[in-house]
Amino acid sequence: xEGEHIVKSxxxxxxxxxxxxxxxxxxxxxxxxxxxxxxxxxxxxxAEQVVRDDRQIDNLEQAIDEVTIRIxxxxxxxxxxxxxxxxxxxxxxxxxxxxDYTKNIAKRxxxxxxxxxxxxxxxxxxxxxxxxxxxxxxxxxxxANGDDAKATxxxxxxxxxxxxxxSLFRELLTYMMEDARNITPCTxxxxxxxxxxxxxxxVTSIAEQVHFMSTGTKFPTERTKKDExxxxxxxxx
Amino acid sequence: xEGEHIVKSxxxxxxxxxxxxxxxxxxxxxxxxxxxxxxxxxxxxxAEQVVRDDRQIDNLEQAIDEVTIRIxxxxxxxxxxxxxxxxxxxxxxxxxxxxDYTKNIAKRxxxxxxxxxxxxxxxxxxxxxxxxxxxxxxxxxxxANGDDAKATxxxxxxxxxxxxxxSLFRELLTYMMEDARNITPCTxxxxxxxxxxxxxxxVTSIAEQVHFMSTGTKFPTERTKKDExxxxxxxxx
Numbered sequence: 001x002e003g004e005h006i007v008k009s010x011x012x013x014x015x016x017x018x019x020x021x022x023x024x025x026x027x028x029x030x031x032x033x034x035x036x037x038x039x040x041x042x043x044x045x046x047a048e049q050v051v052r053d054d055r056q057i058d059n060l061e062q063a064i065d066e067v068t069i070r071i072x073x074x075x076x077x078x079x080x081x082x083x084x085x086x087x088x089x090x091x092x093x094x095x096x097x098x099x100d101y102t103k104n105i106a107k108r109x110x111x112x113x114x115x116x117x118x119x120x121x122x123x124x125x126x127x128x129x130x131x132x133x134x135x136x137x138x139x140x141x142x143x144a145n146g147d148d149a150k151a152t153x154x155x156x157x158x159x160x161x162x163x164x165x166x167s168l169f170r171e172l173l174t175y176m177m178e179d180a181r182n183i184t185p186c187t188x189x190x191x192x193x194x195x196x197x198x199x200x201x202x203v204t205s206i207a208e209q210v211h212f213m214s215t216g217t218k219f220p221t222e223r224t225k226k227d228e229x230x231x232x233x234x235x236x237x
Numbered sequence: 238x239e240g241e242h243i244v245k246s247x248x249x250x251x252x253x254x255x256x257x258x259x260x261x262x263x264x265x266x267x268x269x270x271x272x273x274x275x276x277x278x279x280x281x282x283x284a285e286q287v288v289r290d291d292r293q294i295d296n297l298e299q300a301i302d303e304v305t306i307r308i309x310x311x312x313x314x315x316x317x318x319x320x321x322x323x324x325x326x327x328x329x330x331x332x333x334x335x336x337d338y339t340k341n342i343a344k345r346x347x348x349x350x351x352x353x354x355x356x357x358x359x360x361x362x363x364x365x366x367x368x369x370x371x372x373x374x375x376x377x378x379x380x381a382n383g384d385d386a387k388a389t390x391x392x393x394x395x396x397x398x399x400x401x402x403x404s405l406f407r408e409l410l411t412y413m414m415e416d417a418r419n420i421t422p423c424t425x426x427x428x429x430x431x432x433x434x435x436x437x438x439x440v441t442s443i444a445e446q447v448h449f450m451s452t453g454t455k456f457p458t459e460r461t462k463k464d465e466x467x468x469x470x471x472x473x474x
Contacts (some may be wrong), residue, residue, distance in 0.1 A: 068322055070388070078315040086306060086326070095328065107467040115470060173420060180414045180473035187410060188467070190424065191431070230344040233352060236417035 004163045010075055015068055018144065019090045021095070022059040025140040028098045029133055030200065031057070035105040036129040039192065040122050044113040052104035064092040083216065087209040091143065092207070094202040096208075101195040101202075108188040114172070115185045118175055124151035125189070128164040129196050131157070135203045151210035154203060155219070161200035162227035168193045169229040177236045197227060251318065254325045255381065257298040258332070261297040262377040266370055268294070268350045269436065272342040273366040274431065277359045281350040287343035287455055288371070294336035320453065322474060328380065331439040332448075335373070337430040338439075345425040352422045355412055358405070365401040365431050368394070372440045373401040388447035391440060392456070393399045397438035399464035403428045406466040414473045434464060 031050055038046035068089050071077060077085055136156050142150035172186045172193070212218055305423035307324050308314060314322055343462055370389050379387035409423045409430070449455055 069319065072309055072323070073313075073315045073319050076310075078310045082306065082310050086309070089323070090330070093327070104467060111468050111470060122238065173424060176413065176420050176424075177417045182418075183410060183413050183420070184470050184472065187413075187424075189426065190427075191467075194428070230341060230428075231348050233348060233421050235421065 009076075010081075011153045012072075013067065013075070013202055014072055014084060016083065017064060017085070020060060020064045020067065021088060021091055022140060022144060024057060024064065024095045025136065025143075027060070028057060028095050028102065029140075031099060031102045031162070032105075032129060032133055032136070033104050035109065036126055039109045039112065039216040040126050042109075042113045042117065044110045047106040047109040049114070050224065051103050051110075054099050054103040057096060061092045061096040064088060080213075080216075083213050087213045090205050091209050094206050097107060097201050098202050101199050105208045108192050110190050111165050112185055116181065117188060118182060118185055118227055122171065123216050124164075124168055124171070125158075125193055125196065128161060128168065128193065130195055131161055131164065132200050132203065135161075139203050139206045142207065143213075146210070148211055151207040151214070155188075155207040155211075156162065158200045158204045159226045162225060165197040166228045166232060168228070169232055170221065170234055173232075173234040177234070194229075197229075201230050239294050247308075247314075247318075250304065250312070251321060254304055254308075254322070256306065257297060257301045259275055259330055259377060259381060261294060261301065261329060261332045262380075264297070265294060265332050265339070266377075267337045269342075269366060269370055269373070270341050272346065273363055275343060276346045276349070277324075277363050279350045279354065283345045284343040284350070288340050288347075291336050291340040294333060298329045298333040301325060305329075317450075317453075319400060320450050324450045328443050328446050329445050335436050335439050338436050342429050342432050345429050349422055349425050353418065354418055354424055355419060355426065358409065358412070358423075358426050361401075361405055361408070362430055362433065365398065365405065365430065367438065368398055368401065369433055369437050370439065372382045372398075374426040374445065376443045379444065380391060380450075383447070383451045383452040384446055387445045388444040388451070392444040392448075395441045396463045401461060402430055402434040402467060403463070403465045407471055410469075410471040414471070418458060431466075434466075455466055 031053060034046060035050045038044070038050065062174055068085050069084055075081075138150055139154045141147065142154060169190065172190050176184045176186045208219060246371065270288060272287045275281070289419060305322050308322055312318075372394055375387055376391045379391060380383065406427065409427050412419045413423045445456060
């Protein structure tokens with residue numbers, strides 16, 4: 001009975017980690033949605049709230065770190081369990097970064113709410129972000145259910161985010177060339193688009209952890225990045 | 238004797254991790270120096286080599302992951318040892334990101350080597366990067382010697398990197414406003430400067446791990462970021 005009790009409590013600890021990851025991921029998804037909504041509506045108050053609330057994501061990472069380290073010390077997990085625990089540590093770190101990128105989107109949104117609007121670009125960023133938000137939702141489902149097929153699907157969809165980013169990069173450079181007054185706001189929009197693209201990379205990295213947890217193997221090849229922005233050149237007419 | 242043998246071998250495993258971190262960090266430092274040198278000399282061949290060699294950093298992270306997971310499974314480290322092992326996992330992940338940012342600097346350097354030069358900016362980036370390279374060197378020393386004072390010093394110096402980045406951000410925007418042909422190259426330089434600033438953040442995060450390893454406590458307050466670029470607005474004359 002004693003042994004059984006310990007086993008049950010260990011399972012409870014593992015499921016506690018899973019719950020914390022679900023909570024942290026769900027909140028990261030909400031924060032991104034709110035940041036992009038603030039951008040669309042030029043709502044600096046909402047953006048300020050997003051900046052403030054990032055602390056909650058940091059606190060959740062801290063809690064996950066403490067639980068996992070306690071499990072490693074007291075339970076000495078092996079095989080699948082050890083993989084789950086170390087994957088949780090890495091996923092929490094990815095979610096924390098997603099929170100950081102979101103906070104930066106919100107900070108730049110505050111700056112943008114005081115400068116003149118660039119028509120159409122916010123809508124493009126909203127579409128790109130909707131894709132990434134959906135990827136976050138799906139990767140959290142994949143994590144909760146150990147669903148490798150879903151994780152692989154999320155990983156493949158990051159290509160679309162990269163393509164979106166490259167075309168936004170190009171578009172923003174042309175706006176900057178048309179009117180020097182666009183340069184400052186478009187620069188902040190360039191970094192916002194880049195932040196969304198980086199969030200996509202972190203979601204992909206979570207998908208890779210889910211794959212590792214459920215199969216015990218890594219993806220055989222590195223994902224081909226389709227983000228060509230670093231090589232993009234646009235010349236003035 | 239048997240017990241002693243196991244203890245010795247455990248120490249050897251821990252020192253193997255330390256050696257791998259030293260190797261990975263040393264190589265990350267070299268890569269950054271080469272990327273910035275390629276930028277300064279408009280040397281696309283050297284930049285291409287930096288892009289190719291990033292794989293070596295990824296392989297070292299993989300090796301560190303494997304050794305730490307093996308130690309966690311077979312040795313069940315507790316207290317200080319457990320802290321060292323989990324810190325190594327996190328530091329390896331920071332160094333891998335530093336490698337990624339460096340690779341992106343090199344990619345943009347290839348693009349820049351084909352566009353017209355922006356005088357003076359490369360020199361500013363070289364100075365900013367020299368500061369960050371020195372921080373990498375010092376944080377690796379602090380890690381190797383468990384030197385908390387040195388780690389704290391590295392963490393404090395990131396403020397200077399942030400200030401450097403904000404002034405470069407402002408400078409680049411003015412170049413873009415002066416001549417539309419500067420817009421594409423200055424945009425890549427903006428992202429390069431941002432990458433160096435982010436590398437500084439990862440070095441800071443390593444310094445925080447070293448502090449945690451050597452004292453068992455976290456820094457009481459979050460570091461005040463002095464990077465004002467996200468809030469910077471420059472208007473055309």
